[in-house]
Amino acid sequence: MTSTTNYYQLVASLPHLPVTFEVSRVPITRIQLEQRLKMLGDDDRIVVEQYQRFLVWDRQHPERTDEEFQSEYDRLMRTIKNPLVREMVNHRMDVRTITCGLRRRRLGLSPPTGVGQYVDVIRSKWRDADFGLATKLPWISALREALEAKRTLAVERQLLLATWNRWVKLSDAYHFSFETILLYLARWEIVDRWTRLDETLGQQKFDQLLREVLDGHASFNA
Amino acid sequence: MNAEQFVILALGWAGVFLPTALGAIGSVIGCARAGMAASGALLDVDSGYGRLVGTSALPSSQTIYGIVVTMQMNQQFSEKAAPGLFAIGLLVGLALLFSAMLQGACCASAITTTKSKPEVFGLAIAPAAIVEGFAVFAFIFALIISGGVAGAAA
Numbered sequence: 001m002t003s004t005t006n007y008y009q010l011v012a013s014l015p016h017l018p019v020t021f022e023v024s025r026v027p028i029t030r031i032q033l034e035q036r037l038k039m040l041g042d043d044d045r046i047v048v049e050q051y052q053r054f055l056v057w058d059r060q061h062p063e064r065t066d067e068e069f070q071s072e073y074d075r076l077m078r079t080i081k082n083p084l085v086r087e088m089v090n091h092r093m094d095v096r097t098i099t100c101g102l103r104r105r106r107l108g109l110s111p112p113t114g115v116g117q118y119v120d121v122i123r124s125k126w127r128d129a130d131f132g133l134a135t136k137l138p139w140i141s142a143l144r145e146a147l148e149a150k151r152t153l154a155v156e157r158q159l160l161l162a163t164w165n166r167w168v169k170l171s172d173a174y175h176f177s178f179e180t181i182l183l184y185l186a187r188w189e190i191v192d193r194w195t196r197l198d199e200t201l202g203q204q205k206f207d208q209l210l211r212e213v214l215d216g217h218a219s220f221n222a
Numbered sequence: 223m224n225a226e227q228f229v230i231l232a233l234g235w236a237g238v239f240l241p242t243a244l245g246a247i248g249s250v251i252g253c254a255r256a257g258m259a260a261s262g263a264l265l266d267v268d269s270g271y272g273r274l275v276g277t278s279a280l281p282s283s284q285t286i287y288g289i290v291v292t293m294q295m296n297q298q299f300s301e302k303a304a305p306g307l308f309a310i311g312l313l314v315g316l317a318l319l320f321s322a323m324l325q326g327a328c329c330a331s332a333i334t335t336t337k338s339k340p341e342v343f344g345l346a347i348a349p350a351a352i353v354e355g356f357a358v359f360a361f362i363f364a365l366i367i368s369g370g371v372a373g374a375a376a
Contacts, residue, residue, distance in 0.1 A: 008259040008330050011259070
C-alpha cells in the first residue's frame with residue numbers, strides 16, 4: 001500500500017528559511033532534515049530522491065564534457081515526470097549553459113553545445129555582451145562582470161543568487177503542498193552550499209594565518 | 223402522500239440537517255489541517271505548545287453554527303416551506319463547509335508563522351478571525367431567513 005504525505009505536518013515541522021542565503025549556518029542540519037523527510041509518502045519520496053540525486057550530480061565535477069552534460073540531461077528528462085522538478089532541472093541547466101557560454105567566450109572558444117532553451121540564443125547572439133538576455137535574465141550582467149574580474153566568490157554568489165531568486169518566486173505560489181517541500185529543499189541546498197563555501201574560505205584563511213604565525217615563529221627562533 | 227410530495231418533504235428535512243452535516247465536514251477538514259500543522263510545528267518549537275494546538279481548534283465553531291441553524295429549522299413545516307428550507311440549509315451549509323476548510327488553512331499558516339515569531343501571534347491569527355466573520359454572517363442570516371420562510375409558507 002502506498003502511503004501519502006501529510007503536507008501540513010511536514011511543512012510546519014520545517015524551520016523557516018532565511019530571507020537571503022548569505023547566512024552563517026543552515027536553519028536545520030542535513031541529519032534533522034532527512035529525519036523530517038521520513039514523513040514523505042512513497043511516491044513523493046521517489047520524486048524527492050530523484051531531485052536530490054540531481055543536486056548531488058549538479059554539485060560534483062563542474063567541468064564536465066558537453067557529451068556528459070547532454071547525456072545526463074536526456075536521462076533526467078526521460079525519468080523525471082513531476083513538472084516542477086523538470087522546471088527546476090531546466091533552470092539549473094540554463095544557468096550552467098549560460099555560465100559555460102560566458103566562460104568559453106572569455107577564453108576565446110566557440111559557443112557551447114549545452115542544453116536548454118538558451119542554446120540557440122547564445123549561438124545567434126554570441127558577440128552580444130549578455131547574449132541579448134539581460135532584460136529577461138538580469139543576473140547575467142553581474143555574472144559576466146564577476147567572471148571578467150576573476151572574482152571566484154562573486155561568481156558563485158551570482159550563480160546561487162540567480163537560482164535562489166527563482167525558487168523564492170516559485171515558492172510564493174505554493175502552500176502546504178509537495179511543491180512547497182521541493183522548493184524548500186532547493187533553497188535549503190543553496191543555503192547549505194553557501195555556508196560550506198564560507199566554511200572552506202574560513203578554513204583557507206585559518207590555514208594562511210597559521211602558516212604566517214608558524215613562519216614568524218621559525219624566523220624568530222632563527 | 224404521493225411520491226412528489228415525499229421528495230419535496232424529504233428535501234425539506236435534508237435542508238434542516240444540512241447545516242450541521244456540512245458544517246461538521248468543514249470542521250473536520252479544517253481542524254485536521256490545522257491540527258496536522260500544529261503537530262508538525264511541535265517538532266520545531268521548545269515552548270508555546272498549548273497555543274499552537276489551541277489555534278487548530280478554531281474551525282470547530284462552524285459545527286456549532288450548523289447545530290444552532292438546524293435546531294432553529296427543526297420544526298413541523300409544510301410542503302410549501304420545504305424547498306425554501308432546503309435552499310437555506312444547503313447554502314448556509316456550503317458557506318460553513320468552505321469557511322471551516324479555509325479557516326483551517328489560515329490557522330495552519332498562523333501556526334507556522336507563530337512558531338518562528340511568537341510575538342506576531344495576534345496578527346497571524348487575524349485572517350482566520352476574518353474568515354470566521356463571514357461564517358457568522360451566513361449563520362445569522364440563515365437564522366433570520368429560515369424563520370421567515372416557515373412563516374411565509376404558513
